[in-house]
Amino acid sequence: MKFQEHVSLAPLTTLGVGGAARFFVEARSSEEASEALAFARARALPVFVLGGGSNIMIADSGFDGLVLVPRMADVIFEEQGDVVLATVGAGMVWDDFVAETAKRGYVGIECLSGIPGTVGGAIVANLGAYGAQASDTFISADVLDRESGEEGAIRVFEKDACNFSYHDSIFSHVGGRYVVLRARFKLYRSGTSRFSYQGNRFNLEALATELGHEPTQGDVRSAIVKMRRDKGMLAEIYRSAGSFFHLPFVSAEKYAETVATARSLDAKKEEELRPWAWEQSDGSYKLASGFLLEYSEFQRGYIRGPVGISPKHTLAIINRGNARTADIAALARDMQNAVEKIFGIRLEREVEYIGEVEHAQ
Numbered sequence: 529m530k531f532q533e534h535v536s537l538a539p540l541t542t543l544g545v546g547g548a549a550r551f552f553v554e555a556r557s558s559e560e561a562s563e564a565l566a567f568a569r570a571r572a573l574p575v576f577v578l579g580g581g582s583n584i585m586i587a588d589s590g591f592d593g594l595v596l597v598p599r600m601a602d603v604i605f606e607e608q609g610d611v612v613l614a615t616v617g618a619g620m621v622w623d624d625f626v627a628e629t630a631k632r633g634y635v636g637i638e639c640l641s642g643i644p645g646t647v648g649g650a651i652v653a654n655l656g657a658y659g660a661q662a663s664d665t666f667i668s669a670d671v672l673d674r675e676s677g678e679e680g681a682i683r684v685f686e687k688d689a690c691n692f693s694y695h696d697s698i699f700s701h702v703g704g705r706y707v708v709l710r711a712r713f714k715l716y717r718s719g720t721s722r723f724s725y726q727g728n729r730f731n732l733e734a735l736a737t738e739l740g741h742e743p744t745q746g747d748v749r750s751a752i753v754k755m756r757r758d759k760g761m762l763a764e765i766y767r768s769a770g771s772f773f774h775l776p777f778v779s780a781e782k783y784a785e786t787v788a789t790a791r792s793l794d795a796k797k798e799e800e801l802r803p804w805a806w807e808q809s810d811g812s813y814k815l816a817s818g819f820l821l822e823y824s825e826f827q828r829g830y831i832r833g834p835v836g837i838s839p840k841h842t843l844a845i846i847n848r849g850n851a852r853t854a855d856i857a858a859l860a861r862d863m864q865n866a867v868e869k870i871f872g873i874r875l876e877r878e879v880e881y882i883g884e885v886e887h888a889q
């Protein structure tokens with residue numbers, strides 16, 4: 529295993545911005561990952577675990593510590609009757625994993641097709657799309673815990689211990705404490721459609737009508753990838769980190785206030801953009817951040833020098849070429865401030881900032 533110094537991180541992220549890592553290493557086994565953590569501990573270095581770099585933004589000044597990239601990318605499928613147990617390395621590209629399951633006709637994660645990043649990153653972020661999320665099929669993960677006191681000891685986190693919620697898990701927000709090594713997922717063999725699309729934003733019935741037959745997992749995958757391409761939400765289309773902001777959850781009172789504000793500003797727009805809010809089981813409302821931004825200057829296709837907003841998706845900030853992290857951070861901040869000023873709602877960032885991120889003036 530080779531420890532490198534001053535490695536540029538921008539090419540390892542989908543936004544393509546940011547400085548260098550003081551130290552950098554790729555781990556191809558649990559033992560190598562453990563060795564990397566020992567290296568950092570001996571030098572009192574902070575650690576950042578990098579997956580596919582699709583949900584982060586690295587500071588222009590880089591990361592003054594060790595960047596560890598898990599590269600374990602093996603996958604094993606075990607068929608047990610109707611059930612398929614998949615054990616997959618954290619470094620495997622998430623979409624390669626999904627493609628392989630769809631090819632084999634396994635049911636469970638096909639709705640999560642076309643999303644960039646690795647299996648490790650998918651678990652940390654509890655990646656989700658079209659009403660499905662990684663935690664739906666997740667069973668457990670093998671993890672190194674830097675604070676366990678036992679060097680190299682692998683902890684198994686069962687699903688209940690992972691505190692999964694919307695775009696979140698126990699593994700996020702803890703700055704390199706955990707290294708996810710591999711994960712297990714429970715899938716089903718085809719013909720045993722146990723995975724429910726009910727309440728799912730993907731319309732399986734409409735696809736069946738269009739195709740004239742019951743869609744296979746491959747059909748669902750192709751349809752999802754097409755939908756994502758149309759929205760510019762495949763990594764190869766724009767240099768972005770996907771949605772920059774989470775969808776906010778607000779109380780019923782705040783929702784009523786938001787409706788009133790939107791209608792007073794532009795009632796026709798409010799009507800045209802429905803549905804933009806979804807009532808939750810606890811009485812709160814999930815709002816479309818893109819709807820809130822529609823009332824600001826920050827709309828699809830917005831351009832500010834080297835940065836802008838995707839022409840196809842209001843929430844995707846893009847690097848138009850030669851952007852710096854500070855340019856993107858300034859735009860993100862201005863978008864947050866604009867929505868807060870109009871609606872009194874602060875959009876929370878989905879994209880994680882790594883290192884000392886500054887804002888361009």
Ligand SMILES: Cc1cc2nc3c(=O)[nH]c(=O)nc-3n(C[C@H](O)[C@H](O)[C@H](O)COP(=O)(O)OP(=O)(O)OC[C@H]3O[C@@H](n4cnc5c(N)ncnc54)[C@H](O)[C@@H]3O)c2cc1C
Binds near residue numbers: 542583
């Ligand atoms: C075009 C585009 C579309 C997107 N669409 C979606 C979408 O529909 N739904 C969605 O949920 N997300 C979406 N995203 C965001 C992103 O793809 C996901 O959040 C993805 O799961 C991030 O994985 P990653 O490997 O790139 O993680 P990174 O960005 O590299 O890292 C994200 C976080 O995970 C941690 N991490 C990564 N690997 C490990 C590991 N092995 N052990 C411990 N910690 C780790 C990092 O330290 C960091 O905190 C999109 C992004 C892009 C660019």
